[in-house]
Amino acid sequence: MVSKAGQPAPKTYGEDRDTNAWKRLLEQKGIDGVIIATPWEYHAPMAIAAMQAGVAVGCEVVAGITLQDHWDVLKTQLSTGTPYMLLENVCYRRDVMAALQMVRQGLFGELVHLQAGYQHDLRGRSALAHRAFGRAQR
Structure with missing residues (x-):
């Protein structure tokens, strides 16, 4: 897409695993800037290292x-x-x-107490969801 727009192709990182x-x-x-869209367990260390690098x-x-x-x-x-920006689109919806x-x-x-939820059932979709947060109970 970038090349089609007449710009030089960006350098990529992470080839060959x-x-x-x-x-x-x-x-x-x-x-x-960087966009971190990796497996969850890498988000914090990558974000911290990037911010420390400015x-x-x-x-x-x-x-x-x-x-x-x-x-x-x-x-x-x-x-x-x-x-730093958390890229969660629900956070930026007009109603929210x-x-x-x-x-x-x-x-x-x-406000003395406020409770909210975001229904996003990850059971069966991510092994990390079970490892990180425990098995969801019905």
Whole structure:
């Protein structure tokens, strides 16, 4: 697609199942940002390394596997100031953004407890879902 638009083809990393190619990518000069769309267990280490290298991150869900992974991603973003965006399209839907704005404007009063859910049954689709979060109960 890029070549058809008359631009030089981008350099790619990770051919031949090279699991360290992403680290070499971060060593390159002139990298403005990365999109992380790898298996879940790589998201946190890749995002943290990218932010530490000053490279902006767009990361598919999930941000990490463990709660500590999520804290580490947040702490790295806060300490480096490098842009990070979770690429979860549900978070940015108009209705979800409207609800967030209503909360921020205090339209619901003081929130003491709030609970929400996102129904996305991964049973049978991802071995990692069972390994990371335990088996879902019916």
